[in-house]
Amino acid sequence: MSKKKMKLRSACISVLSVLSLAIACNSPVQNAAARTPGFDDPVKATVAPLIYDTLSANARSIIAQLDEYYRGQVRAGFNGAVLVGVKGKVVYERYFGVSNREKKMPVAFNSSSQLASISKTFTGAAILYLYEHKMLNIDYPVQHYIKDFPYSGISLRMLLNHRSGLPDYTKWVPVYNKDTRTPITNEAVVGLMVKHKPRVEFRPNTRFKYCNTNFALLARVIEVVSKMSYAEFMNKHIFAPLGMTNTFVYEPWKGLPGNATISYKYNWVREPDMFADGVTGDKGIYSTVQDMFRWDQSLYNSTLLSNEMIELSYGPCSFEKPGIKNYGLGWRMLCYPNGNKVIYHNGWWHGNNTSFYRLIKENMTIIVLGNRFNKAIYRQAPVIYGIVKGVEATGFDDEG
Incomplete structure (x- = not known):
């Protein structure tokens, strides 16, 4: 090993040691209760407050570097919230800009932002929750749950891993539904599929293609199986049990609560609702960085x-x-x-750009939620990782 690499490795070990010592002094965020086997009795978790670590001088230097980085990001147009956790402890949490520019409301700890495609992580978990409770089988065809579904040979698993071959509803719905402003429901999307049967893009399970239709259908399956709306199911079985008090599914006909952020274009023009805003599962969940960290830690704690x-x-x-x-x-x-994995999802819907990265081996979490269009958000996670680890940043940036 070269002297340069040995020095870099030593620096990384030093930084991680500092963080490890810092976080050892405090107990992690707890989701203490064990899972309950009954579907009708959601798991109840004891949620401890999120507490900052008492950081050493070297760790404070890392925080200062992150602050300096975000001063530059804000100058470049970033508006939103950031949280970094290591081994179950919050080591960096900042809020920048406004949640509602017209009312001059700042982004705060309880400012719920549209997660966009990060919502898919919750939809997938809800399907697996039902699978674990023997309420459905992910290898059964969609037609087993949605009786009029016009395509054969597509299983729930193929929806989950984007191997269905179905076309994206955000592109074909306007062809058949000329009113593109009024939000429609998941059930309405299924109805349009039954009536018009838009052409599949490839034979099921032959290749991968990311497609929002897959998770809109999964949300509809959740409704059929649970006999609840997607919003009701997610709140009862996921958000409330995990103490995610500022997380909800957006229902346009009910409007946004006062603590929700407004979606802005890059020039601060509001993004209006349109037909796809009533469709959930692929997007539509609002949350905060603190609640997302609770979601992250619940996965580590099973x-x-x-x-x-x-x-x-x-x-x-x-x-x-x-x-x-x-x-x-x-x-x-x-x-x-070498077997290491980064588990993540990004999102982009209207003016909302979002990133959620989970470095499993290191138990490191990076959450960035923005409510003003800014594609640079997708490049922030690797930079944050590089600063905390003391190494050169490497890219992992998909937009949806």
């Missing part, structure tokens, strides 16, 4: 799902194309030859 279900959602890596990028069951993944 609070909601068993470890078996969590591992199922992470792989095995499909290696759809040469390289490390893959998709599990509701999660994007970076699968490295």
Whole structure:
């Protein structure tokens, strides 16, 4: 090993040691209760407050570097919230800009932002929750649950890992539904599929293609199986039990609560609702960085799902194309030859750009939620990782 590499390795070990010592002094965020077996009795978790670590001088230096980095990001147009956690402890949490520019309301700890496609991680988990409770089987065809579904040979698993071949509803719905402003429901999307049967893009389970239709259909399956709306199910069985008090599914006909952020274009023009805003599962969940960290830690603690279900959602890596990028069951993944994994998802809907990265081996979490259009958000996670680890940043940036 070269002297340069030895010095870099030593620096990384030093930084991680500082963080490890800092976080050892405090207990992690707890989701203490064990999972309950009954579907009708959601898991109840004891949620401890998120507490900052008492950091050493070296760790404070890392925080100062992150602050300096975000001063530059704000100058470049970033508006939103950031949280970094290591081994269950919050080591960096900042709020920048405004949640509602017209009312001059700042982004705060309880400012709920549209997660966009990060919502898919919750939809996937909800399907696996129902699977674990024997309410459905992910290898059954969609037609088993949605009786009029006009395509055969497509299983729930193929929806989860984007191997269905279905076309994206955000592109074909306007062809058949000329009113593109009024929000429609998941049930309405299914109805349009039954009536018009838009052409599939490839034979099911022959290749991967990311498609929002898959998770809109999964949300509809959740409604059919649970006999609840998607919003009701997610609140009862996921958000409330995990103490995610500022997380909810957006229902346009009910409007946004006062603490929700407004979606802005890059020039601060509001993004109006349109037909797809009533469709959930692929997007539509609002949350905060604190609540997302609770979601992250519940996965480490197997609070909601068993470890078996969590591992199922992470792989095995499909290696759809040469390289490390893959998709599990509701999660994007970076699968490295040495067995390490980065489990993540990004999002982009209207003016909202979002990133949620989970470095499993290191128990490191990076959450960035922005409510003003800014594609630079997708490049922030690797930079944050590089600053905390003391290494040169490497890219992992998909937009949805």
